[in-house]
Amino acid sequence: MVKAEQYSGLAPALRQQLAHCIDEEFGHVAFVQEREWAQPDWVLAKYEGKELATFCNVVLRRVLMDGQLYTVAGINNVITPRAFRGRGYASQVLRETEQFIFEELECAHGLLLCADALLPFYSRLGWYKLENCSLRYHQPSGEQLYDSNVMLLSPGQQHSFRPQHINLNGLPW
Numbered sequence: 001m002v003k004a005e006q007y008s009g010l011a012p013a014l015r016q017q018l019a020h021c022i023d024e025e026f027g028h029v030a031f032v033q034e035r036e037w038a039q040p041d042w043v044l045a046k047y048e049g050k051e052l053a054t055f056c057n058v059v060l061r062r063v064l065m066d067g068q069l070y071t072v073a074g075i076n077n078v079i080t081p082r083a084f085r086g087r088g089y090a091s092q093v094l095r096e097t098e099q100f101i102f103e104e105l106e107c108a109h110g111l112l113l114c115a116d117a118l119l120p121f122y123s124r125l126g127w128y129k130l131e132n133c134s135l136r137y138h139q140p141s142g143e144q145l146y147d148s149n150v151m152l153l154s155p156g157q158q159h160s161f162r163p164q165h166i167n168l169n170g171l172p173w
């Protein structure tokens with residue numbers, strides 16, 4: 001079962017557990033440590049018994065794409081604790097997240113930023129990479145340009161929307 005919870009309403013113990021998982025996976029990654037990141041609005045988590053088996057975060061944001069504002073679901077921190085990996089759990093959570101962001105949150109698109117290695121994983125789930133797209137985001141020091149992969153998810157898994165200029169209008173995720 002996958003549960004969607006508002007991040008602001010999470011029990012402190014669960015919030016701590018999520019932070020611990022995130023730190024374990026990305027605490028040593030300089031690109032992550034050197035930047036300020038958006039706080040999530042939602043967490044989608046799958047439990048096995050009482051144990052957290054996978055989760056991902058959703059940041060809701062009005063994002064500028066080719067000069068127009070769209071309500072976007074920013075997906076980040078897709079994490080399966082090691083003991084639960086390779087069982088299809090992250091794929092399941094991402095499929096349920098797809099339903100949640102389009103049907104419940106009524107987002108126009110999902111958007112994630114990822115390294116090359118994860119492109120095939122997300123592509124299998126209907127996400128597509130934007131080629132020749134410049135993406136800007138805010139940092140306390142000013143606006144920055146992102147130089148890795150930007151992937152979108154569109155309703156019905158269509159791949160036709162391919163903006164070339166994106167401004168996240170806030171911190172990245």
Ligand SMILES: CC(C)(COP(=O)(O)OP(=O)(O)OC[C@H]1O[C@@H](n2cnc3c(N)ncnc32)[C@H](O)[C@@H]1OP(=O)(O)O)[C@@H](O)C(=O)NCCC(=O)NCCS
Pocket residue numbers: 025054077078079080081084085086087088089090091092113114115117118120121
């Ligand atoms: C990526 C991750 C969420 C996958 O979780 P999972 O529950 O095992 O995922 P699924 O069982 O649905 O799918 C497994 C597939 O993920 C892909 N995958 C997992 N880790 C990967 C990695 N480091 N590089 C590339 N692909 C990877 C593989 O295609 C794998 O398929 P395989 O088992 O046939 O090799 C998990 O490995 C994890 O938490 N990794 C660390 C955090 C991370 O990198 N998250 C993504 C941030 S963008």
